[in-house]
Amino acid sequence: MIVGSHLTERNEMYxxxxxxxxxxxxxxxxxxxxxxxxxxxxxxxxxxxxxxxxSITPYDDSRFVVEMWIDAGCPVFRCQIDGVDCGNxxxxxxxxxxxxxxxxxxxREVWMAT
Numbered sequence: 834m835i836v837g838s839h840l841t842e843r844n845e846m847y848x849x850x851x852x853x854x855x856x857x858x859x860x861x862x863x864x865x866x867x868x869x870x871x872x873x874x875x876x877x878x879x880x881x882x883x884x885x886x887x888s889i890t891p892y893d894d895s896r897f898v899v900e901m902w903i904d905a906g907c908p909v910f911r912c913q914i915d916g917v918d919c920g921n922x923x924x925x926x927x928x929x930x931x932x933x934x935x936x937x938x939x940x941r942e943v944w945m946a947t
């Protein structure tokens with residue numbers, strides 16, 4: 834369900850999509866940055882009431898990527914390669930994780946491709 838849809842000036846939230854998936858309350862808040870870049874902020878509340886902030890790429894505003902993150906076990910992405918943060922989850926890395934094909938060996942390749 835789309836909860837809001839407004840845009841009054843740059844760098845302001847202009848829309849929010851909320852839904853329930855497997856008992857999780859999910860939302861994607863849309864934002865436009867000053868340089869006209871659309872970004873999505875993903876929020877999830879677990880069935881137990883715990884607020885989770887998925888580390889999902891802000892350039893994917895789909896429900897599907899949030900549902901993939903839940904299906905992957907709500908992973909935290911806190912790794913570094915050569916001292917650099919790996920970034921956010923995206924569809925490709927989540928699918929590899931779901932398929933049990935994401936390893937430290939291919940993590941560099943996955944991260945460099947995004």
